[in-house]
Amino acid sequence: MPIRTVITALLATTALVLAGLWVGQGVNLLPLAASSNAPTYDALFRVLFSIGTTLFLGIVIVLGYSLVRFRRRSGDSGDGVALEGNLLLEIVWTAIPAVVILFVGIYSYDIYERMGGMVPLMDHAAMDHMAVDHMAMDHAAVATPQKRIWGGIGPAASAPSATSRLPTLPVDVTAMQFAFIFHYPEGDITSGELHVPVGQPVELRMSALDVIHAFWVPQFRLKQDVIPGQPTVLSFTATRAGTYPVICAELCGPYHGGMRTSVVVHEPDDYQAWLQQNSPATTA
Amino acid sequence: MTVATPRDLEPGLQPSGWLRYFSFSLDHKVIGLQYLVCGFFFYLVGGLLAGAIRTELATPLSDFMPRDTYNEVLTLHGTVMIFLWIVPVVNGAFGNYLIPFYVGARDMAFPRLNAVAFWMIPPAGLLLISSYFLAGAAAQSGWTAYPPLSLTTPAAGQVVWILSVLLLGGSSIFGAVNFIATILKLRRPGLKMMQLPMYCWAMLGTSLLVVLSTPVLAGVLILLSFDIIAHTGFFNPALGGNVVVYQHLFWFYSHPAVYIMVLPAFGLVSEILPVHARKPLFGYTTMVYSIMAIVFLGLIVWAHHMFTSGTPPWMRLFFTIATSFIAVPTGIKFFNWLATLWGGKIALNSAMLFSCGFILNFVFGGITGITLAQVPFDIHVHDTYYVVGHFHYIVYGGTVFVIFASLYHWYPKFTGRLLNEDLGRLHFLLTFIGFNLCFLPQHWLGLNGMPRRVAEYDPTFTTLNQVSSVGALIMAISTLPLLINVVVTALNGKPAGDNPWNALTPEWLTSSPPPVENWKGAAPLVTEPYGYGQTEAQEAAR
Numbered sequence: 084m085p086i087r088t089v090i091t092a093l094l095a096t097t098a099l100v101l102a103g104l105w106v107g108q109g110v111n112l113l114p115l116a117a118s119s120n121a122p123t124y125d126a127l128f129r130v131l132f133s134i135g136t137t138l139f140l141g142i143v144i145v146l147g148y149s150l151v152r153f154r155r156r157s158g159d160s161g162d163g164v165a166l167e168g169n170l171l172l173e174i175v176w177t178a179i180p181a182v183v184i185l186f187v188g189i190y191s192y193d194i195y196e197r198m199g200g201m202v203p204l205m206d207h208a209a210m211d212h213m214a215v216d217h218m219a220m221d222h223a224a225v226a227t228p229q230k231r232i233w234g235g236i237g238p239a240a241s242a243p244s245a246t247s248r249l250p251t252l253p254v255d256v257t258a259m260q261f262a263f264i265f266h267y268p269e270g271d272i273t274s275g276e277l278h279v280p281v282g283q284p285v286e287l288r289m290s291a292l293d294v295i296h297a298f299w300v301p302q303f304r305l306k307q308d309v310i311p312g313q314p315t316v317l318s319f320t321a322t323r324a325g326t327y328p329v330i331c332a333e334l335c336g337p338y339h340g341g342m343r344t345s346v347v348v349h350e351p352d353d354y355q356a357w358l359q360q361n362s363p364a365t366t367a
Numbered sequence: 368m369t370v371a372t373p374r375d376l377e378p379g380l381q382p383s384g385w386l387r388y389f390s391f392s393l394d395h396k397v398i399g400l401q402y403l404v405c406g407f408f409f410y411l412v413g414g415l416l417a418g419a420i421r422t423e424l425a426t427p428l429s430d431f432m433p434r435d436t437y438n439e440v441l442t443l444h445g446t447v448m449i450f451l452w453i454v455p456v457v458n459g460a461f462g463n464y465l466i467p468f469y470v471g472a473r474d475m476a477f478p479r480l481n482a483v484a485f486w487m488i489p490p491a492g493l494l495l496i497s498s499y500f501l502a503g504a505a506a507q508s509g510w511t512a513y514p515p516l517s518l519t520t521p522a523a524g525q526v527v528w529i530l531s532v533l534l535l536g537g538s539s540i541f542g543a544v545n546f547i548a549t550i551l552k553l554r555r556p557g558l559k560m561m562q563l564p565m566y567c568w569a570m571l572g573t574s575l576l577v578v579l580s581t582p583v584l585a586g587v588l589i590l591l592s593f594d595i596i597a598h599t600g601f602f603n604p605a606l607g608g609n610v611v612v613y614q615h616l617f618w619f620y621s622h623p624a625v626y627i628m629v630l631p632a633f634g635l636v637s638e639i640l641p642v643h644a645r646k647p648l649f650g651y652t653t654m655v656y657s658i659m660a661i662v663f664l665g666l667i668v669w670a671h672h673m674f675t676s677g678t679p680p681w682m683r684l685f686f687t688i689a690t691s692f693i694a695v696p697t698g699i700k701f702f703n704w705l706a707t708l709w710g711g712k713i714a715l716n717s718a719m720l721f722s723c724g725f726i727l728n729f730v731f732g733g734i735t736g737i738t739l740a741q742v743p744f745d746i747h748v749h750d751t752y753y754v755v756g757h758f759h760y761i762v763y764g765g766t767v768f769v770i771f772a773s774l775y776h777w778y779p780k781f782t783g784r785l786l787n788e789d790l791g792r793l794h795f796l797l798t799f800i801g802f803n804l805c806f807l808p809q810h811w812l813g814l815n816g817m818p819r820r821v822a823e824y825d826p827t828f829t830t831l832n833q834v835s836s837v838g839a840l841i842m843a844i845s846t847l848p849l850l851i852n853v854v855v856t857a858l859n860g861k862p863a864g865d866n867p868w869n870a871l872t873p874e875w876l877t878s879s880p881p882p883v884e885n886w887k888g889a890a891p892l893v894t895e896p897y898g899y900g901q902t903e904a905q906e907a908a909r
Contacts, residue, residue: 114815127743135734142701142730146723149708153644154715160869163646163711165900172706173653173699180698184691184737191741192684198743201680233611233677236746294516295610297675297750301816304747306675311515312604313611313677328825332675332750332818334509335516337434340821 107133202237280354393478399464406456445510468874471555476548484541491534514602543574569634584620618669644711657696690740717791721772728764753813784860797845805838
């Protein structure tokens with residue numbers, strides 16, 4: 084292979100990768116990031132966006148160049164080169180996607196693990212309960228029924244909770260046509276909006292009354308189906324005070340598009356104030 | 368093995384002239400065109416439904432049609448486009464027309480089964496559409512029909528939907544059995560498997576997928592109909608049923624269904640590119656292996672549609688890896704097509720333009736597909752407009768573009784007349800611009816918080832939704848030059864001669880349109896369907 088071709092190819096590839104990085108790292112297509120999970124997600128997005136842009140640009144350029152350079156001149160009725168294949172090229176372009184896929188796969192597995200996706204799914208509250216029971220009276224623990232959790236995102240190992248040592252805030256979520264109902268076991272509050280404090284891990288224990296719904300907060304980059312008959316969980320830690328939409332993302336009937344509410348992320352003090360205000364014990 | 372021609376089978380019973388297109392004809396070419404025209408009719412129906420959806424979404428409020436009608440429209444749109452337009456046309460129409468030529472046969476292996484398979488489609492389609500008018504309400508639970516929603520929406524429409532999809536699935540299985548038998552058993556003596564045109568391999572792979580996965584869809588829909596009619600509890604949580612099992616069984620068919628729509632398109636493009644680039648198809652052997660790799664991988668990736676359902680972590684991980692690996696054989700095919708163009712003498716006609724449009728759109732959809740395969744990425748965008756954008760780039764930007772390319776390429780074979788190139792280029796331009804305007808903004812909408820299948824949305828998304836609706840309008844307009852072109856050419860088009868493209872594949876080595884028995888004499892033995900440039904090479908050597 085002539086050295087000039089090699090150098091041109093290398094320069095072109097470098098330019099492509101730089102262009103891909105420039106677009107992928109520079110163009111922001113995502114909404115505000117408001118959970119501890121969102122920045123990791125955004126990093127993954129930028130990597131995929133950069134790789135995708137590089138590949139797409141490369142193919143557009145090769146296709147465009149071929150159409151111009153190898154277009155049929157008028158009056159030419161001959162054929163192109165009788166070239167039927169090239170083993171080296173086949174190996175190269177089998178290897179390129181394979182390597183990219185391997186890298187992307189390992190990287191996204193890492194992200195998924197950091198999100199808490201690989202945490203074995205069990206009812207953590209039930210587990211804590213069992214541990215206490217164990218210390219109190221050994222035989223009673225065996226009788227405690229453990230509720231099966233069918234899917235979701237567990238509490239992340241690297242979540243800020245590990246450093247801030249705040250206990251997980253459990254919230255029961257009930258989805259129905261066409262609303263979400265949030266119930267706080269501590270304080271016995273029921274609300275149509277989700278209120279959470281900044282920095283404290285939250286565990287949503289979700290169940291549906293009628294059909295399948297899905298709980299989605301775009302600013303948290305998280306979604307989980309809420310399934311009748313099969314409890315699911317979703318853990319997250321909000322990092323930014325504000326009000327964000329909670330959206331049902333699974334077709335659930337005529338008013339599916341209207342099944343929306345808000346999640347209000349408070350500063351910890353404001354959250355305590357909200358708790359005080361709404362707790363039935365204090366209002367009564 | 369000798370094959371009876373349709374004429375031998377039914378002496379005097381086969382009508383001739385235009386009437387045969389409305390008859391129970393056993394001629395594979397007639398059946399192919401029946402599939403094509405019937406499919407195009409349903410494409411217009413599905414397009415009208417899409418127009419209704421985009422009109423509703425031109426404003427943030429649900430103000431164009433009642434909310435349950437909107438859900439009926441989106442359900443019908445998906446079902447019509449998949450089961451009545453893309454699958455029948457890309458398999459049934461071009462498969463029936465071309466496969467017997469490619470294997471050197473005078474008809475399909477089972478001509479009668481072939482006619483039965485086609486004639487199941489119009490009643491099934493009319494049944495589906497009529498449910499909107501007759502049963503009081505059409506199905507409202509999306510083309511996925513997830514229970515418990517499909518158990519609680521009006522029962523009559525849902526049962527008619529199931530019946531219709533069962534008929535269409537049955538038709539698809541009959542067709543697939545016929546293709547497998549024809550490709551494996553009806554090859555002309557002396558013709559080896561590795562000498563077949565690539566579309567044969569694509570249809571063999573597709574037909575294997577149909578035979579392996581469609582029965583599972585039939586099974587799960589029958590169970591669903593039991594739940595609706597007989598109040599059994601397979602998928603009813605109130606009776607101890609499991610709704611996620613339905614999703615597994617449904618996607619075991621419906622993910623391979625994507626390949627049932629896309630692999631034949633890969634095959635058709637592999638026929639079109641070499642002819643108009645005047646170059647052999649690059650890397651024939653690797654192309655064959657990558658088709659078979661896609662068939663195998665296509666069967667073990669279904670749960671990537673369920674990353675936010677109740678699936679355990681290990682399962683999410685397995686399906687991420689399996690799905691990502693489909694990029695390898697798919698990538699090989701695209702690199703080989705680019706290499707086919709490289710160094711050719713490319714005619715930028717309508718067939719080539721649509722093929723290049725397919726490459727661009729499909730690569731884009733493939734890249735967004737890789738992002739969707741990653742569990743952490745998908746958890747944010749699952750069931751949003753990002754997914755809607757992605758799969759329209761695959762099935763419309765990919766397969767429908769190839770259907771149009773094929774129409775321009777094979778219309779002279781069907782009719783003996785060339786479609787008008789100026790109208791063809793206009794058709795391409797309008798389709799390409801309209802399509803990208805319609806579906807590109809949807810990716811951003813999904814990333815920023817617009818779920819799919821909604822009749823109303825946050826007013827901050829208004830502008831991009833209106834851009835998308837304008838794109839849809841341009842797509843609707845783009846069918847006009849096509850319709851005018853097809854009708855005017857059929858009546859008064861430029862005569863094409865037998866082989867206007869100087870192509871080497873066997874369907875061009877006979878008159879256009881071909882006689883009932885395909886070739887007047889013996890079927891030609893074509894061992895090098897892509898032998899372009901060989902005469903030049905021999906002359907240069909002399």
